[in-house]
Amino acid sequence: MKETAQHTHGKVSGIIANLVIVRVDGPVAQNEICFIQHADTQLMAEVIKILGDKAYVQVFESTRGLQPGMEVTFTGHLLEATLGPGILSKNYDGLMHDLDTMTGIFLKRGEYTLSFDMEQKWDFRPLAAVGDKITAGSWLGEVTENSIPHKIMAPFKLEGPYTLQSIAEPGAYGVTETIAVLTDSRGKETPVSMVQKWPVKKAVKAYQNKPRPFKLLETGVRTIDTLNPIVEGGTGFIPGPFGSGKTVMQQAISKQAEADIVIVAACGERANEVVDLFTEFPELDDPWTGRKLMERTTIIANTSNMPVAAREASVYTAMTIAEYYRSMGLKVLLLADSTSRWAQALREMSNRMEELPGPDAFPMDLPAIISNFYSRAGIVFLNNGQTGSITFIGTVSPAGGNLKEPVTESTKKVARCFYALSQQRADSKRYPAIDPIDSYSKYLEYPELLKTLNEQIAPNWAEQVIELKNILFRGKEAAEQINILGDDGVSIDTHLAFWRSEVVDAIILQQDAFDEVDSRCPLKRQKYMVDKILDVTDTALAFDGYEEVNPYFKRVISALKQMNYSEFETPKFKQYEEELRQILEERKTG
Amino acid sequence: MDTRAFQRIYTKIEQITKATCTLKATGVGYEELAMVAGKEAQVVKIMDDQVTLQVFAGTEGIPTNAEVVFMGKAPSLKVGDALAGRFFNAYGQPIDGGPEADGEEREIGGPSVNPVRRKQPSELITTGIAGIDLNNSLVTGQKIPFFADPDQPYNQVMAMVALRAKADKIILGGIGLTNDDYLYFKNVFENAGALHRIVSFVNTTEDPPVERLLVPDMALAAAEYFAVDKHEKVLVLLTDMTLYADALSIVSNRMDQIPSKDSMPGSLYSDLAKLYEKAVQFEDGGSVTIIAVTTLSGGDITHAIPDNTGYITEGQLFLRRDTDIGKVIIDPFRSLSRLKQLVIGKKTRADHPQVMNAAVRLYADAANARTKLENGFDLTDYDERTLEFAKEYSRELLAIDVNIDTEKMLEVAWELFARYFSQAEVGMKQELMDKYWPNGN
Ligand SMILES: Nc1ncnc2c1ncn2[C@@H]1O[C@H](COP(=O)(O)OP(=O)(O)OP(=O)(O)O)[C@@H](O)[C@H]1O
């Protein structure tokens, strides 16, 4: 990029919605950022196409009132995130402007607030020593941000090897003060502060390599952890029709997951849903550390009524922040709700530029864009041998709930976990509505994961999970037979197969996200309940007629449900466990 | 946008389509309002000195030498207390014979509320209708549509909800309202002695369809005035949003945009979200609640209009005729209020969430039993009981003519549980069953 060159200028010549055509007097780069002068405000925009002396820019704001002839200044850089201590607990818009420091009730065009306090001083502790070899991302020092060890790193933009010439003594420094000086092979000095910038659409590559994920990431959601686990550095997606529970599921994961840092990108969805986070996260405890959830969280809010172009940027902003913290050797969980809105933002723009449309009028390169984004997640070995990870879970909102559409199909090719929400389950309030048979975790095919699962949970875990899935599968077949042949047209065994799967459904799959106890089920408890359920389903039971099966299993399920609602291993929990034992005794054979 | 001291007048239109005309003009701002031969129009595209205007009433009869005057501002509304009790058209001009309402001029379709300035909605709206209060509780600051086939009495239900909702102001946005429905709303509000709390912006079926695009923005600008400036609880009724979306598609087709699903513009989601997201709860008590109507064709909710709406709103209320009891009910399966968990069991009795879920679960079992019956299978005793339960549940709770308080709804539900089922079959938290299960069982 022409960082140092004279800035190019231009004049507005055309306006169609948030697409503005600018006549320029010099060089411009694809994706370069520019500002349009409108009265006394400057509106930020990004170049998305160049034709001769015309730059097509998408404006991150309403274009109301713009006129041909208005001045445009190009900045010489791409859309960048400002990175440094102070990002955690912030609520940002899609371009990483702090929403809390904006003035007024309504968003004002052109009010671009800083990403964090540039005056704040942080207690700096050096980690590197003079003479050390330094490359992009090397840990130079550390500050404590909300009790998280925040590494101050050599800028990601560095190319080639450097040597640490000097480093600040321990003490309090402002974020923009120089805390280290690096020299390159020719002796040229580069001062480094706690702040750096990075173009959001480019992946941070300051690591050695990216192995296959091998470790489970606990979410406390049974149907995920037990049946189709997500892993540290894994990718997953949750497609489902409206109202099927995508957001509730993601919010549960964001509260409970075993992560150091959680980045939530609310991308083109409801404002009230981010307000839920704003309201609850400062109050709720992180189950892993006991500190407030907000301390480990950053929220990027580009809700559906906020400018569409910034919606596309918001997911990249979020990913860049995630990469920044991953480079510190932290476990980052990134959630985006909904990636379909981002795809729609791309579609709106592509249509306005009259590009040749692909399927459903989405841009032709949509699959490439999606796969490129998902590929930024992963667990990495940093250059110093430490690991860091970004686990990414996105929701997809398919039109009409039909999974045969471009966003779902493109995502399915790249995301390794598929959590399909079923309308039917949601309608019968079987939450979370994840279809246990259609959904999958490809990670279960990784021997390295199976190995750690058996170590982390129990030696026979993998087999137990397969058994649960078989029970569900046989139950589905039994239900179909009963539907075709009628209750009295099938054997009692068929009824049993059906009801055993109902037990697994009611106790393992279903989980009340709004119940204080049931909402989060730690792995240990999951293991306990799986043992319990397999006990139940393994028990041979005697019935005189099929009419007895339904009421009997209703009692079994009811006792088990009470267990789910009780604190683990309390007298109350054990009381229901005993009740269950007695119910089983009644009909146990042999 | 600044109002210019003098207005330039143009008289040479170069191109006219059904909805737009294009002319050479300078100094024109995007989205600026203009008058073309006395008809309202808005700038939708500027290419150098070529300005394209969308003429809301259509271009019929506009000659190439028509007078075009640019107004130097975006479409706006004069807001003030004088709005109360008045009826306006899509341009905010009185249609009730009264004088023009005076007030401060504000652009419609203005900016969004900063999400961190919102408050989490938590104030229950009660309607007396159990299909709403029991199963799908509403709160102030929510946005929710009725999904209904055109033959359902959605406007009647909406008017009833509005009057019972205890709002400080009710803003009616009538989008392609039939004249009869317009008069119906007017009468109902008048008879309830509520006219002074009502502001209406109405586009009837007799008015040009593209004008409808202005109605929701007008209604919401008025709503924001009362909610923000006056800290009032405002309820906005938008009926019928399907006609709004149809108008969007007319415009985008005429502007040669590539249609996406169901010939709707690709921006439908953003266009609708911009309106619905005006629903908000503020710290100081002011709020905008939106209740809308989205008519369906043949109950198809996968059509782009209800589909996009469902993805935006905080639930939906489904109206359906229950042939067993011969009444219109709020269908518990497809209906949903997503904000209900903020209030149920907190602002209402502790057993509310579980009672609601248990009843719907049993109602679903009844639906399965009915399928069995239709397929010619014998029913078990349990099946029979669910069918009996479903009928009573439908009659005593789901029907839209129910009008009782929430506590009573819960009692009725417990009554029905005990009449038809055992505790294990109802399967709730034991503490709740111990406390509320009717005696004598
Ligand atoms: N695990 C759960 N437990 C209890 N209720 C749930 C659960 N999941 C979802 N629900 C119910 O379903 C409603 C809709 O869920 P959610 O908002 O997550 O849907 P969504 O898939 O994100 O929809 P959209 O695509 O429209 O955003 C919730 O408001 C809640 O009432």
Ligand SMILES: [Mg+2]
């Ligand atoms: Mg959602």
